[in-house]
Amino acid sequence: MSNENILTMRNMPWLDIGELPVSYNSRKSEAFQVYLVPQDELPFGMVIHYENWDAKYDVERMKRVYAKTQLATKGI
Numbered sequence: 721m722s723n724e725n726i727l728t729m730r731n732m733p734w735l736d737i738g739e740l741p742v743s744y745n746s747r748k749s750e751a752f753q754v755y756l757v758p759q760d761e762l763p764f765g766m767v768i769h770y771e772n773w774d775a776k777y778d779v780e781r782m783k784r785v786y787a788k789t790q791l792a793t794k795g796i
Contacts, residue, residue: 763790 744753760766766785769778 760785762788765789766791 741756758767762785766782766789768782770776771778
């Protein structure tokens with residue numbers, strides 16, 4: 721619940737950090753786990769990548785991919 725943490729109780733349910741690999745071990749710390757990057761599931765789902773280096777989301781890519789989705793028909 722730190723103000724420095726961008727993850728909050730409100731946005732955490734919407735965050736998809738990918739599928740758990742077969743090697744996932746619930747007894748290991750999260751820092752030692754390996755996650756697969758989620759992929760777009762067009763036309764009903766898209767992934768907006770966050771650039772750690774620039775500390776921003778790839779908005780230009782989001783605009784290109786959004787045009788290929790049917791999310792607008794769902795009011796998104």
